[in-house]
Amino acid sequence: MVTQRELAKLARVSAGTVSNVISGSTRVSEDARRKVLDAIRVLKYQPNLIARSLRTRRTHTLGIVVPDLTIPFFPKIVRGAEYAARERGYFLIVLDSQRSHDTEIDMIALLRQRVDGILLVTTGGYKWSAENAAAIASGPPVVCVDRLPEGLNTDSVCVDDSGAAKLGVQHLLSLGHRRIAIITGPLTLRNEQERLRGYRRALKDAGLRVHPSLIWSASFEMEDIQAVCQRGLLRQKYKPTALFATNGVTGLCALKSLYSLGFTTPDSIAFVTFDELIAEDFFQPRITSVVQPTYEIGHRAVEVLFDRIVHRGATSVSKVRLPATLVVRDSSRTHKRASIVK
Amino acid sequence: MVTQRELAKLARVSAGTVSNVISGSTRVSEDARRKVLDAIRVLKYQPNLIARSLRTRRTHTLGIVVPDLTIPFFPKIVRGAEYAARERGYFLIVLDSQRSHDTEIDMIALLRQRVDGILLVTTGGYKWSAENAAAIASGPPVVCVDRLPEGLNTDSVCVDDSGAAKLGVQHLLSLGHRRIAIITGPLTLRNEQERLRGYRRALKDAGLRVHPSLIWSASFEMEDIQAVCQRGLLRQKYKPTALFATNGVTGLCALKSLYSLGFTTPDSIAFVTFDELIAEDFFQPRITSVVQPTYEIGHRAVEVLFDRIVHRGATSVSKVRLPATLVVRDSSRTHKRASIVK
């Protein structure tokens, strides 16, 4: 490995000057600069990042922890983050916590010494212990993405959950639907709470009463979702003409349940879901979705993180909420039965 | 940050002894060990990994580069690799080359100084330049996974492509099918070539002629695949009773094409694909697949990599091929028309 010292010898300048040329921190004469750059070329010098990190206490690396890389939503966020990181010459390390809070904590601990900042998509559904929160606070800055943890007050970037849900529900309202059911994931997740809030708000704004029998919640497990749909759909009294799902996993399973119960979209029930379904364009008819700006979320999160790295503790906490967009496809097509309902 | 020097002061031993206790490289008296361990506990010492790396020239970290994290196949491999890495106390860095060979090369360069070994799933479809191959050879050891690059002679771990394809085709043969079409991805990929070879072998072994009009190849683009299926299926003379797809992307698109052309599985055509389709258990009927041992591939690749890290250059190149398994579901159900064909 070629070192700066060797460059110095070849270029006949001091080691300090070589370092100054390379890091560009101090003014260097044109002559010296040229000699050093020549030497770099001749010896094919490459700086030793480890040594540099030891000295500067910077790694020029960011880390991102996600709950499950096999859910397509997360790689999309990773992509946005990676792009933003590379724009600034940073390197991004990806870790998968496998939906385990403990693993998540472990991974953050492992990242601690290797990165200058962390993007965290928590597994969610629990409150952070004071101890773990303190550990976070004492390490490199953390920006929470998508899912906002309880008990952790950091910068965050996520979609405007309630606004996004409202968008989807308003679309159904505009098609004439009045009995719109909602199926959410676990309400221990703040996102899910907010999305439910958006649903309520949309209905209230439209002057409708929010009927409790139209609000369904389930875990992320197929069986659970199926059971909830079955109960909700076969209930006679107040049958929905439309269903809104608050996330992709739930939406996919719900859709499957509808089909297996003999329902079709949009004919027997209109359907809108949060997130692009995994095999989105495979279904006929195609599914209308509230689409999150995944790439922007990742990208923006890195920008917020850089801000924080620079202004360490200075600025107040920033909570960014990005807007979702509605992509209208077939599953919500206006339909005579739906439009009849009043 | 607590340093070993501070530990030494508190424990009233030398810095060298502290280091010996921590790294366990030399024998240390029980007494000294206890004092040091106490000090570690009291001061909450955590070793500085950067400094350690600088000194030892080891990072205790591995890297994996994959073409596209949004294809579920790759995160599964990552998971197996990560597990194996953690078993040995190593850390795994994940990078997404976004299907670009240039990015791939960049990423390997970036990893160079940060990891002790690299797992590479190349984007494929091109030959590695001698220059890039040389760069690889001069860096940390590389193990190629899944896709084997041309022009790069490294250890590798992947599925037994031809055997796996044979497995799928033999299944169709055993159901009585005789006119079995195959649709592959780009034949610039070695995997695809091998899988096609497996198909040929299965037919030959069964004493059947391989009819050229039954061999279809396409890029990974939907339109392309659709066109190929259309041409193959609407061709009158030699219409297949079964279709075998050699990878998940192609399989998914082919299936969609079948449906849009009015075919159904297994009624009008039997269907078997490589890999679990993204929304596998969503389709009715469910799809029969040749399933790769993704987790094992990742896991095993890390083991091979460790071997190489330890025996640096000593052992001969190892080319591991893991067997696939056939998961029979509905799409290949025996069917009267199929069984009639002779």
Place this chain on the structure above:
DNA sequence: CGCTCAAAATGAGACGTCTCAATTGCGGAT
């Protein structure tokens, strides 16, 4: 009591970089 020898402990030095106080060089002003 002194000697030997192995085990244990020591501490200087190196890994490659950056930083900073100190020094040098040089043109221009006095």
Place this chain on the structure above:
DNA sequence: ATCCGCAATTGAGACGTCTCATTTTGAGCG
């Protein structure tokens, strides 16, 4: 000719760890 001031350069030292040659310790033995 001398001095000043600024820019450029220098080189020692530190970051925290591990290594290794050297020294110290102490148990065993004559």
